[in-house]
Amino acid sequence: MRVPPFVMERWQSTFEHRVDYNISESGVHPLMLSELLELIDLDPGDVHLEYGQSDGSDGLKAAIAGLYDGAGPENIIATTGGAEANYVVLWSLVSPGDRVVALEPTYGQTPGLARGLGADVVSWKLEEALGWQPAPGSAADVITPGTRLVVVTNPNNPTGAVLSESAMDEIVAAAAAVGAWILADEVYIGAEVTGPETPSFWGRYDRVVVSGSLSKAYALPGLRLGWITAPAAMHEEFWSRKDYTTITPATLSDVAARRVLSPEVRPRVLERTRGIIRANLPRLTGWLDDRDDLFSYRAPDAGAICYVRYALDINSSELAERLRAEKSVLLVPGDHFGMDHYLRVGFGNPAAELEEALGRVAALLEEACAAVV
Template identity: 50%
Template sequence: MRIDPFQSERLLSLWQNKVDYDFTETGVHPMFLHELVSREELDEIYASVQLRYIQTDGPPPLKEAICGLYEACGHENLLVTNGSAEANFLAVWHLVEPGDRVVAVLPNYMQVPGVARGFGAEVVPVYLRPEHAWGLDLEELEGAVRPGAKILYVTNPNNPTGAILSAAEMDAVVAAAEAAGAWLLADEVYRGAELDGESSPSFWGRYHKTIVVGGLSKAYTLPGLRLGWVLTDPELAATLWGYHDYTTISTNAVSERLARLALRPEVRARILERNHTISKRNLRGLSDWLAAHGDTFNFVPPRIGGVAFVGYNLPLGSTELVMQLLQEHSVLVVPGEAFGADRYLRIGYGNPRLLEGLALINETIERLRASM
């Protein structure tokens, strides 16, 4: 099996922990442990957690906490994974055979398209359109999801645009998948990050061949826990559990306990309120900075916290621009090319040093504008 380079993750792997200004996070700046747990709770974990293999599909108390986020969710519907990335991988690994048709709504996090191509699938794009506030092209969707398609892949809320599908768009996605007999793979890891504080609807329960992926990395800003899940029908959940035996076997005992704490209703509310407050403040700063540059940038304001997809009018491609910012100022953003949309930058605006980094980017922007 040969795989395409995973452009966004390769960039982050090489540079994220080396730069002075990391604006690649697609959520608010991650929490510190002391923000999540009290000293008393930490002492209890220290005294009680045994560093052993835990229940490999997810311990019942954790499954109970996750089910609290959905309607009509049973333990048999869930498989707990090491991050949502493993959840996506297991689904594609099981479902895709050489020659299968996988329809992907783009721009998007490119793990599923990359892995699907690696397994021999034909990946067919359907686009969100910036001229429609990153709305879904419904005619293109209907034409792409043909009978026999294996997977229709969508991330909602969306990475990198920060858009959220409307009720009509969600209905159209379900109808297209159902008409084709395709599995609907819905990555919902950003649910809870909505700037208006209202959690967007889930695809769960709308169609019997639905796979919902979730996790604690984005809306909860706890990526270091590496805690995700698959929510689907019991038969498929059991099958994917068997595939999980070949990958990471189980999550870890410490992350499992911390995840249970994070999902307590009162703690979850506190985490989301923290993230909404930071996001709203920083988005104002980013919006003002973009507006000050006139027609250099074009921007559809995101509807979720932490991530913005910003178009630009400058005489170079997005990867080249990103490397210049990295080399000149130790500022890291993600090129739109990594999402199939060049002349865009994905800016993670949840960093507390956002305004400092934007001031440095100014220098490069002004130099490039002067050369036009």
């Protein structure tokens, strides 16, 4: 398997710890270890750092299953982050020549892996004019006979948009009509700006697989704890692939995740995330609105990200590189999602950091505009 370069991940991993201000992330400011230990009341003397159960401890699988109506431990495989979850599912379901439909723009891992596995990846576009929704009726036009897998990220990365119920229904109906699998990456559920949690694709169709993790809504990316929720008949297939990757989740992460996902702790963690999003989103949108001659955007429904269109005659990767090199600020260029003249701006940082980063972006934009004049 020869995978294409995953340019966004390489961009972030190379520079995120080498700039003054990182606004490339899609999650909120991570919890400190001390904050986590206080939340979960963990006594280090209770944790034996042995090999854990390779598909996740029974307690962890039960806790994850509790997030999905009708699911049980037999539907769950714990993974090392959501990235491994997506990898295992694609590796299991996709073969050379398969037709894979990706609802885009989206996180580049899944379509990139599908291409590496030899699939024919068909891009199905979210429409900005429709609030980053697929065009009504388009699901049946693109999810055609022979489609093996439909890849959906909901809430979406990079737009932060949540699919409407009618769009979800159309996706499920079109997939069911041709027997296609659906992989729904739902890592941003729980990070909504307002209102209830985003409905899951789980339970809407018997060929739905969901990936999730503690990295985004739970602000615990360093635990590297994710999961697959899948039909029980697929458990052995997915688990057998995991035997060849990381074997088992980290024992400490398994223990911590059980407690984070408990009914007592989970609401507190998610409220912290939502509090950061609600406080910082007006800071970003106010900054953008003050520059409405340069920017247009749709505010996100979920996640600490905003996908922004800009009106400068400069390539997005070039602009992002100038921000990194000249202002020590990192964000994600739209090129990384196949869309020039967009930027994905993360706003989950501490407020003072966010404001300083935006100030440096403003300075570069002023310089760029002055150069044009």
